[in-house]
Amino acid sequence: MDKGLTNEPMLDIFIYETAQNIEQLETAILASEKANCFSPNMVNEIFRIMHTIKGSASMMMYNNLTSLSHALEDLFYFIREEKPEQMDCAILSDIVLAGVDFIKLELEKVKNRSSLDGDPSSLIEDSRSFLSSIKGQGKLSELHSAEKEAAPPQQYYLSSKLISPGAELKCYEAVIFFDDDCEMENIRAFTITHNLKNYVQEFSYTPHNIIENHDSARMIREQGFRIVLRSDKDLDGVREFFSGAMFVRSLELRELSEEELQGQLGEGQGALQQEDAVKASVLQAQEQIESGPLEIRSAHQGIISVDVVKLDKLMDLMGEMVIAEAMVTQNPELKSLKLNSFYKAARQLQKITSEMQDMVMSIRMVPLSATFHKMQRIVRDMGRKLSKDVELTLIGANTEVDKNIIEHISDPLMHLVRNAIDHGIEAAKERSESGKPLIGQITLEAQTAGSDVLITVRDDGKGLNKEAILRKAMKNGLLNNPEKEMADREIYNLIFLPGFSTKENVTEFSGRGVGMDVVTKNLEAVGGSVTIDSEEGAGTLITLKIPLTLAIIDGMNIRVGKAKYTIPTTSIKETFRVRENDLFNDLDGNELIMVRGQCYPILRIHEIFAVKTETTKLTKGIMLMIEHDGRSLCIFADELLGQHQVVVKALPSYMKSIRRVEGLAGCALLGDGTISLILNISELVKV
Amino acid sequence: MEQTELLNQEEQSEDTLKGKYLIFSMGKELLGIEIRYITEIIGIQPITEVPEMPEYVIGITNLRGKIIPVMDARLRFKKEVREYDGRTCIIVLNTNDITIGLIVDSVSEVISIADEDIAPPTDINKGGHKYIKGIGKAGGSVKLLLDCQRLLTDEEGVMAPSLLN
Numbered sequence: 001m002d003k004g005l006t007n008e009p010m011l012d013i014f015i016y017e018t019a020q021n022i023e024q025l026e027t028a029i030l031a032s033e034k035a036n037c038f039s040p041n042m043v044n045e046i047f048r049i050m051h052t053i054k055g056s057a058s059m060m061m062y063n064n065l066t067s068l069s070h071a072l073e074d075l076f077y078f079i080r081e082e083k084p085e086q087m088d089c090a091i092l093s094d095i096v097l098a099g100v101d102f103i104k105l106e107l108e109k110v111k112n113r114s115s116l117d118g119d120p121s122s123l124i125e126d127s128r129s130f131l132s133s134i135k136g137q138g139k140l141s142e143l144h145s146a147e148k149e150a151a152p153p154q155q156y157y158l159s160s161k162l163i164s165p166g167a168e169l170k171c172y173e174a175v176i177f178f179d180d181d182c183e184m185e186n187i188r189a190f191t192i193t194h195n196l197k198n199y200v201q202e203f204s205y206t207p208h209n210i211i212e213n214h215d216s217a218r219m220i221r222e223q224g225f226r227i228v229l230r231s232d233k234d235l236d237g238v239r240e241f242f243s244g245a246m247f248v249r250s251l252e253l254r255e256l257s258e259e260e261l262q263g264q265l266g267e268g269q270g271a272l273q274q275e276d277a278v279k280a281s282v283l284q285a286q287e288q289i290e291s292g293p294l295e296i297r298s299a300h301q302g303i304i305s306v307d308v309v310k311l312d313k314l315m316d317l318m319g320e321m322v323i324a325e326a327m328v329t330q331n332p333e334l335k336s337l338k339l340n341s342f343y344k345a346a347r348q349l350q351k352i353t354s355e356m357q358d359m360v361m362s363i364r365m366v367p368l369s370a371t372f373h374k375m376q377r378i379v380r381d382m383g384r385k386l387s388k389d390v391e392l393t394l395i396g397a398n399t400e401v402d403k404n405i406i407e408h409i410s411d412p413l414m415h416l417v418r419n420a421i422d423h424g425i426e427a428a429k430e431r432s433e434s435g436k437p438l439i440g441q442i443t444l445e446a447q448t449a450g451s452d453v454l455i456t457v458r459d460d461g462k463g464l465n466k467e468a469i470l471r472k473a474m475k476n477g478l479l480n481n482p483e484k485e486m487a488d489r490e491i492y493n494l495i496f497l498p499g500f501s502t503k504e505n506v507t508e509f510s511g512r513g514v515g516m517d518v519v520t521k522n523l524e525a526v527g528g529s530v531t532i533d534s535e536e537g538a539g540t541l542i543t544l545k546i547p548l549t550l551a552i553i554d555g556m557n558i559r560v561g562k563a564k565y566t567i568p569t570t571s572i573k574e575t576f577r578v579r580e581n582d583l584f585n586d587l588d589g590n591e592l593i594m595v596r597g598q599c600y601p602i603l604r605i606h607e608i609f610a611v612k613t614e615t616t617k618l619t620k621g622i623m624l625m626i627e628h629d630g631r632s633l634c635i636f637a638d639e640l641l642g643q644h645q646v647v648v649k650a651l652p653s654y655m656k657s658i659r660r661v662e663g664l665a666g667c668a669l670l671g672d673g674t675i676s677l678i679l680n681i682s683e684l685v686k687v
Numbered sequence: 688m689e690q691t692e693l694l695n696q697e698e699q700s701e702d703t704l705k706g707k708y709l710i711f712s713m714g715k716e717l718l719g720i721e722i723r724y725i726t727e728i729i730g731i732q733p734i735t736e737v738p739e740m741p742e743y744v745i746g747i748t749n750l751r752g753k754i755i756p757v758m759d760a761r762l763r764f765k766k767e768v769r770e771y772d773g774r775t776c777i778i779v780l781n782t783n784d785i786t787i788g789l790i791v792d793s794v795s796e797v798i799s800i801a802d803e804d805i806a807p808p809t810d811i812n813k814g815g816h817k818y819i820k821g822i823g824k825a826g827g828s829v830k831l832l833l834d835c836q837r838l839l840t841d842e843e844g845v846m847a848p849s850l851l852n
Contacts, residue, residue, distance in 0.1 A: 562736075609738035652747060652756045654839070655756050659740075661738060664737075667737075673733070675733075
């Protein structure tokens with residue numbers, strides 16, 4: 001038990017880091033696949049990630065993760081060193097993504113504190129056979145026997161390149177003896193190899209394990225340090241380089257012919273022991289990581305992960321602080337006093353608190369990019385399985401949304417994208433017949449609009465078939481209105497009903513009739529909405545409208561009787577006093593008001609919420625015209641109290657369990673410590 | 688009683704709160720609430736009405752940044768209302784993760800009432816008496832001990848709004 005406890009922080013870090021790495025890895029692979037080549041930068045990046053995962057997994061003793069990431073690391077090590085030209089990127093991506101999935105699955109197990117029982121051997125097999133195929137060895141058995149000790153095939157890959165003929169590079173062999181009393185010959189040798197790296201194209205040396213093996217110092221002393229190198233420099237140039245090295249007593253340098261080179265290498269490889277190879281190559285790897293792409297590392301700098309609970313707490317505290325500040329600076333006891341310096345200080349305090357509030361809010365904002373990039377993977381996988389060519393375009397992935405909201409829209413987006421590919425985008429044949437480009441387009445776009453974020457999923461597929469939807473809805477008894485009376489939008493919205501799916505065949509991805517109703521449900525949970533537009537044959541456009549944040553809104557406070565209400569400023573069109581002759585009643589006795597030739601219904605807050613107030617005459621109070629979803633109405637209140645940023649809080653759960661109050665979105669703490677109720681405009685306009 | 692206390696020594700921490708009641712007054716009556724349900728006692732403070740709630744849920748209040756519902760004990764037990772004064776208190780109760788304020792006329796003291804001094808309530812289904820868990824005798828007077836769970840989760844809370852409309 002004790003052990004479990006002490007492991008906990010490390011486990012958390014492991015989970016967090018690995019999850020992040022996996023995400024980066026996925027992005028890198030998908031990007032590479034799209035470009036149909038693995039650029040050296042990407043290969044480095046992937047190698048780095050695999051190496052990190054391997055390291056942390058072995059630290060946590062997750063052997064299956066270690067061996068898998070090790071196999072993948074080997075693969076990319078080879079690719080990085082050898083840069084094989086004939087390499088099937090698609091297969092490579094498949095292998096790595098399969099590995100990524102495996103690691104994800106195991107990571108879930110780690111999170112649930114269950115044992116990691118996944119068997120990666122088939123994945124490792126895949127990776128190895130791919131490795132051997134690009135190595136050109138082809139024979140799997142050979143590879144296996146060579147790797148029985150679980151030693152990776154990280155050897156001196158340059159060897160094969162050295163053999164490759166046709167290059168204009170010359171080969172040299174250098175044997176170096178160091179000064180007798182210089183000591184630490186192995187370190188000197190290492191310095192030389194290190195410098196050599198920047199100077200010549202390829203090289204190999206014996207003894208190999210110069211750093212780890214202390215005997216190597218003795219070997220160098222006795223036999224000399226032997227380097228086989230290949231360079232475009234001439235003999236003198238190379239000699240110059242070596243003579244510049246420190247403590248060199250003698251140098252034998254000669255040019256090698258191809259045959260000699262073969263012999264040299266054969267000898268070199270024979271002497272090379274597996275164990276040494278691991279060390280030497282790991283050493284190399286480490287070094288290259290260190291000197292590796294700096295910009296990648298700097299991108300991760302300065303980011304820490306914080307528990308969301310702490311952020312919520314911080315948010316609460318911030319809210320309290322704003323209130324406390326108002327209590328101090330607007331204290332009624334100060335009113336009669338003349339306190340110049342106090343007010344100066346108070347203004348300073350006000351400024352700082354409001355800045356702090358903005359900052360706390362911004363901490364909670366997360367860009368949508370992570371969620372969007374997940375979709376890349378879905379599009380790729382589904383496109384492959386359904387053999388549809390689909391391209392996903394992401395626009396506005398940097399749009400920021402409150403952390404809580406992100407969690408709620410990830411699933412709906414996934415469903416929408418899946419549906420777009422499965423139901424929307426046609427097969428290639430069908431597309432060419434209707435004269436569309438062969439590659440299907442799905443566009444995922446995010447943008448902010450006022451206090452909302454609009455996320456659209458657009459495809460250029462076959463669009464929605466109204467008749468089919470209606471038929472299906474009829475069959476499942478989902479149709480309430482006569483179909484002739486239904487607007488296109490209403491018909492399309494039928495697909496969001498539970499138990500609706502027009503797809504005849506249930507596929508792996510969609511068609512079971514669950515999914516679209518998940519979209520609406522999840523969005524409603526965060527106060528968002530879905531609209532759908534479609535043109536048959538041309539595609540479908542689904543728009544998700546979600547509030548930017550649940551935590552804070554810009555609100556207009558109004559007073560009705562003793563009660564205070566808050567209306568989101570974004571939905572207020574105007575406020576005005578009423579003139580008697582603009583008012584009239586319709587036949588049902590509903591009150592209406594004429595504003596610039598337009599009629600609007602009037603909603604008296606004191607009536608719908610049964611609040612006692614003395615202001616019941618419409619001309620005495622104030623009118624607020626609000627608009628939502630194209631519908632407008634006028635709200636009647638006693639007076640305006642002013643516009644403030646308010647911290648939105650949910651009504652206590654005890655009250656919610658009693659009943660859901662129509663027209664209330666929650667409550668807000670005001671500066672003076674009192675509470676106002678936030679009106680839910682979308683519900684009010686429906687009244 | 689002493690023997691049982693010794694037997695339950697392992698549960699000492701829970702036992703320190705057990706058998707102790709906060710006594711508050713409502714008109715002439717004295718009522719008691721087990722102190723383990725009580726978080727704190729605060730003075731009366733501004734309360735915001737929430738529409739469409741049962742009559743006894745008089746609104747919400749701001750408890751240091753936390754918004755809690757407030758219930759008036761007099762209304763809950765269907766007594767006539769009276770003006771809040773300097774002695775009026777809000778007892779903040781917490782059961783099953785629900786926090787709620789209960790407005791009472793005044794609080795008096797915390798006393799221990801032994802289990803054998805608690806008699807079962809007489810007519811259990813009659814009006815406000817269904818929130819009475821027992822009748823405790825201590826200090827020469829009778830205290831009505833409230834059933835906190837029932838006070839908060841009673842189904843009447845769900846029924847009431849439909850009666851209001």
